[in-house]
Amino acid sequence: MKRRFQKIASIVIAVLLCTCSKPSIPEPEAVLLTTPENSNTCLPLSTTARQGTINFGWEEAQNTDSYEVFVRNNITQTEKRKPADLTSTTITLDRGAPYSWWVISSSEASPVNTKSEVWTFYLEALQQETFLPFSAQLNAPWDDQVIVLSSGYVNLQWTGSDLDDDIAYYQVYIGTDATQMRLVQDNQVTSSYSALLDVGQTYFWQIITIDQRGNKSQSEIRSFITS
Secondary structure (H helix, E strand, O other): OHHHHHHHHHHHHHHHHHHHOOOOOOOOOOOOEEEOOOOEEEOOOEEOOOEEEEEEEEOOOOOOOEEEEEEEEOOOOOEEEEEEOOOEEEEEEEOOEEEEEEEEEEEOOEEEEEEOOOEEEEEOOOOOOOOOOOOOEEEEOOOOEEEOOEOOEEEEEEEOOOOOOOEEEEEEEEEOOOOOOEEEEEEEOOOEEEEEOOOOOEEEEEEEEEEOOOOEEEOOOEEEEEO
16 A cells, blocks of 8 residues: 555656646747848838938748847948847948848747848949949858867858959958957968867957958858867
8 A cells, every 4th residue: 555655646746747847948940031132232112322221021930029130331340230020121221332131039938039141232322333342151160160170270161252243352360359360361262261270269250351442341250169
């Protein structure tokens, strides 16, 4: 009888523990960006001589209550941000500049904020004859990726684009401090570079794109860890 009672008590405790355990909270998913198109010129909804109003759109993300759009001027490195409850919004920007943009998904039930891919576009100025290069898209390493060094080297890869198709070269910046990166490679004509680095460090990297007229654009800054 005693053994039977102990068995029943164990079952009751297990049921209570399952009942009281909190269900996992799903994190908001990353949105799929739709407009403006990636690496293309942008047609504004309305314009003045110096500014244009751009429509930003994306697909609905699961487990998401609200969104926030970020737009960065790749010349001045200034950013605009705007919250949105639906899957589109408009933002007025200065003309004649390349921009990067992304969307953050948020949920009232989760503390996690999820970032989408980063896309680029060019907002033309009046009578635009030449275009500044787009910011380079950093492909590898991924952000916060742990990299096993091969003979002490890590291979950095990116994609550059320019509507004039006149990219001259790239500059590669690397450092252990995002605010104090140093130029490790100038006049890089291919979109990859093998860097000799130390083990057990967090590194930050950025690519500067220069066209044949000397125009420049900066990529975002990403980090990785060597092991």
